[in-house]
Amino acid sequence: MVEQTQLRQWGRNVIDIERDALDNLYQYVDSKEFADACQLILACKGKVIVMGMGKSGHIGNKISATLASTGTPAFFVHPGEASHGDLGVLSENDIVLAISNSGESSEILTLMPVIKRMGLPVIAVTGKPNSTMAKVSQLHLCIQVPEEACPLGLAPTSSTTATLVMGDALAVALLQAKGFTKDDFALSHPGGSLGRKLLLKxxxxxxxxxxxxxxxxxxxxxxxxxxxxxxxxxxxxxxxxxxxxxxxxxxxxxxxxxxxxxxxxxxxxxxxxxxxxxxxxxxxxxxxxxxxxxxxxxxxxxxxxxxxxxxxxxxxxxxxxxxxx
Structure with missing residues (x-):
């Protein structure tokens, strides 16, 4: 039986490591690339198509939902399904936000020629500035972390947290740039407690x-x-x-x-x-x-x-x- 003090310490270690990862993220949000990515999305006349495989896909799904609920039209497209018809959701005015910690996701890289042929700008979000995805994209947002919270260095932990926070930083910066209000928020949340609080008089x-x-x-x-x-x-x-x-x-x-x-x-x-x-x-x-x-x-x-x-x-x-x- 593992002692409770040991379990608590392991939990605290995860929080400490992920907190350091977020401190490290400041430098990437302060970069010219972050501001350029915001301006590119603000100028977009279509929607933001978010892609990611595995854990990056789960995070990407949440990022697309946050963008959509805060005034930036966005959809998540699974890269594995995209090559079997789902890529049809893309239109000529869209932007692709591609997420992969390694920057070498084969499912996303396979789609790049088609995305390029359509002339759509791609913003890559990776932990490797020299990765293939970073190099073939118009803009690269780095989410590199000092270490994963997983002691084996295998399970995405700090990196997924950093990716999620980078997505929130984008969404909230765009929200404020657009002058998005509580009334605007209420229109996209008519159901549930949020809608009732924002719409019910x-x-x-x-x-x-x-x-x-x-x-x-x-x-x-x-x-x-x-x-x-x-x-x-x-x-x-x-x-x-x-x-x-x-x-x-x-x-x-x-x-x-x-x-x-x-x-x-x-x-x-x-x-x-x-x-x-x-x-x-x-x-x-x-x-x-x-x-x-x-x-x-x-x-x-x-x-x-x-x-x-x-x-x-x-x-x-x-x-x-x-x-x-």
Whole structure:
């Protein structure tokens, strides 16, 4: 049985070696080739075709996905399948991003004559500046590492980490150069939690119409409790004679009223409500409303219009149901 301390040390060694590999990567990102590669992709009127075999292919797949989701159209093409028809995805305005740590991937090199014949520029990403791929490509991005984290020096570890980070560096540099925004990001992520956080607005989540808990300021506490119970949000908006929001009354306020032994039937809700409560508008993101609730340590919010009249309400449970949390 291997001791736990030894296992932890081996794990730490991997992190140390890969951290050194990333420190070594600075010099290649600072190079003219990196900036040239960014400019070449920015000028591209087509898409970036990413290629790689084995572990480089797995990393290439992730790089193409990152590029595509951050405003740079990209596809991953498996070099082994490309020579059997998949190369048809290439068009005259594309760029090829070819990944191989050794720079001698036979599957990619076999495709080079066809890519050259199409006149497509190739950016090679390798750990060997003097490799065949580096020499036949228009640009070369070096991802050379001092050593692999694998003690045998065989399993790609530091090199794949460096490749992934180089791909992220390209994608984020391009994102910023294009002025890519949160709204742009949301358009390519309509599904899942990212899409909900970036697209869902308060108007999509709030209770409105008959679902909005709302009472007049001159009714008694008991009648207000009927409204809270009926609408099930744990609160109600209170409006004045002009139907403007005067305050809010919540389950928490009820507990304080009971502790103070206030007469629920004889006391008007306006006397115990929380005036000047925090409000939001319907056009802000639901994620922003959630942030307000978390920062103010409150469980619900009243939504008002330009005239400060209540038009909706939401609570933390609504955020959970909508998938914003």
């Amino acid at each position: 308060v108007s999509d989540v709030m209770h409105k119409g008959n679902g909005l808990p709302i009472v007049d300021h001159d009714i008694c506490i008991t009648d207000a409790l009927y409204e809270i119970s009926k609408k099930g949000l744990g609160m109600t908006a209170i409006v004045d004679e002009h139907h403007r929001l005067a305050g809010i009354f919540t389950d928490g306020d009820l507990r304080r009223v009971i502790d103070a032994q206030i007469n629920l039937r004889a006391t008007k809700i306006a006397e115990v409500m929380t005036p000047n409560c925090i409000t939001i508008t319907e056009n802000i993101l639901a994620a922003e409303a959630l942030k307000i609730m978390e920062e103010k340590n409150i469980n619900g919010l009243i939504v008002v219009d330009a005239a400060h009249q209540p038009i909706g309400a939401l609570n933390m449970l609504d955020m959970v149901k909508a998938g914003v949390i």
